[in-house]
Amino acid sequence: MFDKLRQGKQILQARQQAAQLKKKFEQVEHVEEENGVRVKVNGAQEVLWIEIDGQERSDLVKIINRAMKEVQKKVAKKLMDEGGGLGSLLGGLG
Numbered sequence: 001m002f003d004k005l006r007q008g009k010q011i012l013q014a015r016q017q018a019a020q021l022k023k024k025f026e027q028v029e030h031v032e033e034e035n036g037v038r039v040k041v042n043g044a045q046e047v048l049w050i051e052i053d054g055q056e057r058s059d060l061v062k063i064i065n066r067a068m069k070e071v072q073k074k075v076a077k078k079l080m081d082e083g084g085g086l087g088s089l090l091g092g093l094g
Contacts, residue, residue, distance in 0.1 A: 028043030
């Protein structure tokens with residue numbers, strides 16, 4: 001029983017650490033520009049805005065970010081299916 005309680009506490013701590021890291025990553029930003037296209041992204045791999053010939057394209061931002069979230073979910077599922085999960089990325093929780 002204490003093992004499961006300790007494991008749950010460790011998972012909660014890992015989630016909190018991941019959330020803190022994400023906040024730090026969101027603060028890192030970069031703008032790339034070429035041929036009239038400007039894109040701003042952050043370290044959390046989110047597109048913040050896209051401009052094409054001076055016009056903001058929020059529709060592209062939405063679809064790209066949605067695609068990125070879906071592929072991240074698929075990667076996480078694949079890791080879990082293969083027995084790795086977040087624990088293997090963090091060097092184990094126990």
